[in-house]
Amino acid sequence: MSESSSTVDQAWLASAVVADSPEAIVVTDPQGRIDLWNAGAAKMFGYSAEDALGASLDLIIPVKLRDRHWRGYEHTMETGVTKYGDTLLGVPATHQDGRQLSIEFSVALLRDDAGTIVGIAAVMREVSERRATEKALRAKLAEAERTVTALGAKVADLTNRMTRPTMSVQGWSEQPCTTTSFDA
Template sequence: MTQPYHRTPDDAGAEALGTCPSAGREDFSMDIFEPHLEEITDDAVIVTDAAGVIRYLNQSAESMFQYSREQAIGASLDIIIPERLRERHWDGFHRAVAHGTSRHSGRLLAVPALRADGSQISVEFTVALLSNASGEVGAVRATLRDVTAQWQAQKEERASAGALKS
């Protein structure tokens, strides 16, 4: 039977984070992994402050959007949002931050996004509002995946199907 692993053996408030066959070993602690969890995923992760300024992005986000951390951190999310969608995005973003909830939480969304070179890609993403103990939203975390190839294949299939009907 596996044991739950905890942040550290001496952390009285540790939460069970899952199970692992090596749990309970004194040389194994989640502390060594936690700082790197966002970096070891193929999904892009972007965290903004409550104003929509990028405060963190992982290597996958750098690769997907072609911005280095130096370029992206401190910039507005506008760098990846197509201009025609910005007003709608910011209305929803500010409403979610103000109310501490988003109608999109837990839902997979699909939207176009921009790369540093101005090219457009299709992304699917989820958002999570990060709140303090009093419920005030201080940050927003998005997990994104590039689905451009799948979207393009579906578009071509629809075009082929339409041509066959004609």
Template structure:
């Protein structure tokens, strides 16, 4: 399908982070929204692994899943919206929601992943506060 949409302009204007990593988890695309959300400039992020934003306690599981996806060409998440913690450059924790898609070379071998990521930190904090308040209202002795 031919389109008049400039891919660079699209990457620059969207509000969600778009991050592409290769088969070795090296970041090869980092849009301005990724900089806004995670704090790293494009120059700082390109060539780094996804460990840049994956919290320490999730890294082993993440790395195992990533490797398996590269071997099999399948992600177990499909088009599901994933909600996980992430790490900002300043060390603070974020709550993110994202979808992932597998990328393939001309031989149909998996060679990367694209993630579309939204910062849900404020919404998650509001939801947690509301749940706490509801719990207090339901059980005033709590």
């Protein structure tokens, strides 16, 4: 470690990273109330820190997903285990103006010195534009696959139609032979 980095106040450094991160960084207590809401979260979700601090995470969780979210949250608080670990998770979220966002996030369980979970930190990134592009690309790929399948069927049909007359010209026919002798 260099001399200059060893003199940096680590608490200040961590605070500066959180404050200036373009990513949304949110910390909640064991009941799911928001304890930390950085500028990235304010920009992403539209709520000021003043509005978000002390509020429930329901601020950003779509109504239809809340029951599932809280079951998982409570399970994590009780067991100290999150099924997502260090996996990046993609979920829908809600902006203050009501529009749906696509976000990806990872979580870290926060523990006190005794090992008790005192909260969860989430680092989130909005990926709505990327998700929309991926969805459009999947639709175009499906359309291209349907076109290729249809073209394949047309080529097979054309090949069959072209082969039958050629076989007839070459002397092959599906008609039964009407003579038993080749003497004309």
